[in-house]
Amino acid sequence: MAVGRYHRQEIFYPIGPEGQKKLQQARVCIIGIGALGASVANMLAQAGVGYLRLIDRDIVELTNLQRQALFTEADVEQQLPKAEAARAHIAQMNSEIEIEAKIVDVNPYNIEKLITDVDIVVDGLDNLETRYLLNEACDKNGIRYVYGGVVGSGGMVMNVLPGEGPCLECLLGPLPEEGSYDTCDTVGVISPITNIVASYEAAETMKLLLDSESVCRQAISMDAWDSYTEFFDVDKDPECPVCGKHQYTRLEHRQKSYTASLCGHDAYQVTPEDDGSFDYEAVVQALKGEGEVKKNKFFTTFKNDEADFKLFPDGRAIINEVPSGDEAQKIFAKYIDC
Ligand SMILES: [Zn+2]
Known part of the structure; x- marks a missing residue:
């Protein structure tokens, strides 16, 4: 055999x-x-x-x-x-x-x-x-x-x-x-x-x-x-907020969207709330009138004089070359979440 x-x-x-x-x-x-x-x-x-x-x-x-x-x-x-x-x-x-x-x-x-x-x-x-x-x-x-x-x-x-x-x-x-x-x-x-x-x-x-x-x-x-x-050995802490008290503050802390700076990159990631309403194809279509759009199987890149970002089908975007999370949010609101 x-x-x-x-x-x-x-x-x-x-x-x-x-x-x-x-x-x-x-x-x-x-x-x-x-x-x-x-x-x-x-x-x-x-x-x-x-x-x-x-x-x-x-x-x-x-x-x-x-x-x-x-x-x-x-x-x-x-x-x-x-x-x-x-x-x-x-x-x-x-x-x-x-x-x-x-x-x-x-x-x-x-x-x-x-x-x-x-x-x-x-x-x-x-x-x-x-x-x-x-x-x-x-x-x-x-x-x-x-x-x-x-x-x-x-x-x-x-x-x-x-x-x-x-x-x-x-x-x-x-x-x-x-x-x-x-x-x-x-x-x-x-x-x-x-x-x-x-x-x-x-x-x-x-x-x-x-x-x-x-x-x-x-x-x-x-x-x-x-x-x-x-x-x-690690003791199970009866006062531990997670496994002791089952309080899930991070899990329940859901903002409308949140922004994270990406270590080692001059970029911020903006993640909108996933309420199922994001229409990737429609947003990509709309972007075509605003600047240079390149779409591949996994994400779309967008560029014009004001904005430079990658947009993913889940609605998340990586905004490049912005000085702060607030600026990233502004670009996100203008081009993606509009
Ligand atoms: Zn614990």
Whole structure:
């Protein structure tokens, strides 16, 4: 009999043929398809996880190639969204699984919908704000999630198991003020640590999918440059606003639209409330009378003397070369939300 694709995994006794079948029926959502998310997605696809939902808002850029192993220079040239580029590369490696790419910004309006119908959510995010939002959404909906984060040469991983263990806020405390902590944009990040953290995340995801007794109940902290890995206990805080009191302030804090500055770019992202009324095609059509419009499969770029932006089918826009969020909002109101 021919040996199948998953043979080495099936003879690994904690998985076995039964476990392999479970993996093939499993559904996983990965939020953030950068260094962590793309690597986790690749490993879970290799392992044969039956359905992967890849969520990311960004386009592949040259500076990503230093650590984001799936992507190529051709992806940069073609300005492919990360979720779509990852989907295409992974599909070439495993055509037997289903992969869905979602090119959206994760926000309070859409996060609960994005994480439905999956067994596990994996964190590949690059910012704490969205992580804290994800933590709330997973607690509220009782969805298990694997937290992973990297900065510099260090990283951390923890399984967040609603109803059982501590949550992200128990581990990290209240969300620190923006600018008060290190990020990959301020202190950089090296590829080895992203691969170590992604590997732990992928292994924990597989164990969780198999209800393995080996699921890690501690937090894991490691550093690839200082050469250490530590495991430590985290207490579930009964006073924790999220897993203790089930107060979901970020999830419920829905403004009409919000603006975020994009680190490392001279640009602001404006995200309108997703009330289902946005008509992408109509807006693109209207823009044609206002300036230069280029539309591809994934987004539309617009340029005239006053404005320069990318508009996505979900209604979100990245406004380039504006000095402030207010200016970005003005352009958004004039050309998109009009
Ligand atoms: Zn908590």
